Amino acid sequence: MTLYLLCLVLFCIGLYGVLRKRNLVKIIIGLGIIEYAMNLFFVLLGYRSHGRAPIVAQDQNILNMVDPLPQALVLTSIVIGLGVTALVISIAIRIYEKYGTFDITKINRLKG
Amino acid sequence: MHNIQIIPLFVIIPLFGAFFVSLIGRYVKKAVVKAISAVSCFLLLILSFYGLYMLRNSGSTVLVYKIGGWAPPFGISMVLDGLTNFMLITVNLIAFFVCVYSLSYMEKYTDKPKFFTLFFLMVAGMNGLIVSGDLFNLFVFLEIASIASYALVAFGTEAEELEASFKYAIMGSVASSFIFLGIAFLYGFTSTLNMADMALVLSTKQNIWVVPFVAVLFLMGFGLKAALVPFHAWLPDAHPSAPASISAMLSGVLIKTLGVYALMRVFFNIFGMTRAYSQILMFLGALSMIVAVILALSQWDLKRLLAYHSISQIGYVVLGIGLATPLGILGGLFHLFNHSIFKSLLFLNSGAIDYAAGTRDLKEMSGLKQKLPITASTNLIASMSIAGIPPFNGFFSKLIIIFACIQQGYIGYALAAVIGSILTLASFMKVQKFAFLGELKEKYKNIKEVPFAMRFSMVCLAIICVLGGILLLPAFTFFLKDAVNVLLAGTGYAHTVLEAALR
Numbered sequence: 001m002t003l004y005l006l007c008l009v010l011f012c013i014g015l016y017g018v019l020r021k022r023n024l025v026k027i028i029i030g031l032g033i034i035e036y037a038m039n040l041f042f043v044l045l046g047y048r049s050h051g052r053a054p055i056v057a058q059d060q061n062i063l064n065m066v067d068p069l070p071q072a073l074v075l076t077s078i079v080i081g082l083g084v085t086a087l088v089i090s091i092a093i094r095i096y097e098k099y100g101t102f103d104i105t106k107i108n109r110l111k112g
Numbered sequence: 113m114h115n116i117q118i119i120p121l122f123v124i125i126p127l128f129g130a131f132f133v134s135l136i137g138r139y140v141k142k143a144v145v146k147a148i149s150a151v152s153c154f155l156l157l158i159l160s161f162y163g164l165y166m167l168r169n170s171g172s173t174v175l176v177y178k179i180g181g182w183a184p185p186f187g188i189s190m191v192l193d194g195l196t197n198f199m200l201i202t203v204n205l206i207a208f209f210v211c212v213y214s215l216s217y218m219e220k221y222t223d224k225p226k227f228f229t230l231f232f233l234m235v236a237g238m239n240g241l242i243v244s245g246d247l248f249n250l251f252v253f254l255e256i257a258s259i260a261s262y263a264l265v266a267f268g269t270e271a272e273e274l275e276a277s278f279k280y281a282i283m284g285s286v287a288s289s290f291i292f293l294g295i296a297f298l299y300g301f302t303s304t305l306n307m308a309d310m311a312l313v314l315s316t317k318q319n320i321w322v323v324p325f326v327a328v329l330f331l332m333g334f335g336l337k338a339a340l341v342p343f344h345a346w347l348p349d350a351h352p353s354a355p356a357s358i359s360a361m362l363s364g365v366l367i368k369t370l371g372v373y374a375l376m377r378v379f380f381n382i383f384g385m386t387r388a389y390s391q392i393l394m395f396l397g398a399l400s401m402i403v404a405v406i407l408a409l410s411q412w413d414l415k416r417l418l419a420y421h422s423i424s425q426i427g428y429v430v431l432g433i434g435l436a437t438p439l440g441i442l443g444g445l446f447h448l449f450n451h452s453i454f455k456s457l458l459f460l461n462s463g464a465i466d467y468a469a470g471t472r473d474l475k476e477m478s479g480l481k482q483k484l485p486i487t488a489s490t491n492l493i494a495s496m497s498i499a500g501i502p503p504f505n506g507f508f509s510k511l512i513i514i515f516a517c518i519q520q521g522y523i524g525y526a527l528a529a530v531i532g533s534i535l536t537l538a539s540f541m542k543v544q545k546f547a548f549l550g551e552l553k554e555k556y557k558n559i560k561e562v563p564f565a566m567r568f569s570m571v572c573l574a575i576i577c578v579l580g581g582i583l584l585l586p587a588f589t590f591f592l593k594d595a596v597n598v599l600l601a602g603t604g605y606a607h608t609v610l611e612a613a614l615r
Binding site for chain 1: 248252255266269270272274275276282285286288292293305349353
């Protein structure tokens, strides 16, 4: 249970970063933290105490294994997160070239 | 005789197109890239019509393709049913016309192979999301389409475009995280990811808080992708900043596929629609309808005005679907189809004005009707469709939605729909007056009508706008009725899919 609560705390830190920070880079870091919290939560769902990796080998009898499916899905999710982060960072770099600042209160050419 | 091997082609063709175009784009002539793009989109369009024909003749309501031969719930399955067909035809129809339009329109941008790569990735994501029968797969395709659209919004790499794209990317990613969290909860509860199997488990297992909690997460996530009103802040920035052809794609089909379709599939077919969900959806729909159209009235940037109208029209769709009665869903889905046609056309028109006259500001343009007759007349048709003037297609779908509201006793929502429609008419009168009527300005004396490819797309979409009403004739209603039946079946979807998978 503690682990889930820590996971929630991590998620809240990420959300705080996205919502409250004024620096583009800090917002991106917040987004990264949210993604980590999600992935951690998904992996935790498949975890069993004293479980072992579900690798089938000859003359081995696995009695207590962790659920492998969340791990496979989290791998996919990490790759997606990588793609988003790379794209967002490259946009942030271009924004810095155009506006000369990372401060979102000064990046306000769009109105309405 | 049915040929279910064609179902994965909806994903394979655009993905292969994206890969191929980006690989060879640098070494071959531009004409080759254009030819590959147009042919792929045309193939997709043909395939989606063939899918409709195949499903009608197969004698069953659903066809399931099992990837790698693994039967559900173990493998990933692709499902072709009435709703899938409806959405596939909508998406691929718009994608084809937008692709043809882009052949000429993208001349003013530099890197065309990259544009078509991103365009195809977006189409692949949308098609994949529609045919997917697996919840996590749906999420992956949703992300493919989203990431491609973030990049396409920033395609011009001007200051405003980058700003809009950044905003869109951050909000979209947070929304995706909520969707992912919802999927995690559902997996933890049901131990399955196949949508049909999940519906079956949820209907047998007692639960008090999991489904409502996940429903809220999905409502936030998909609601943000669909730009319903409390979650709409990114859309008026993102849609106008993209190139016009991409705005047409984003407003025309992306928000509907990623938002409304996914919402429908999850709420109707997995959770089963209850009165509470229905009330929430209707309230959000009515709110979007009114708030967005009032915001649209004061806009002077043509594309931003159109973007606000997208939010408003999505409100109509969600209101109709939220009613969860046969008539309401029919109206909602029909409006979804119609809106994708006329909103794409309106954005293509704005692109044509931008291409010829180089402005998006309504105060700048005047009397363009003399110089751009085809743009002006197609725009008039689309404006009348979106405002709901008979006999154009928008009239029929709005009428059905209003009737459905009255039938269920929601007079307030019906009134809101009528007021929204009148305000829409007012703001499009403004567009007509300032853009096309009046005196031609001196600096526009030498502009010419846009090239053939752009005119072709606009004229075809305008013809569909005029003829759209025939989908309600008895001979053609099967197209909408099949989609409505899938939603009305609710969690019965689970049994039909699992039975079809056994065959």
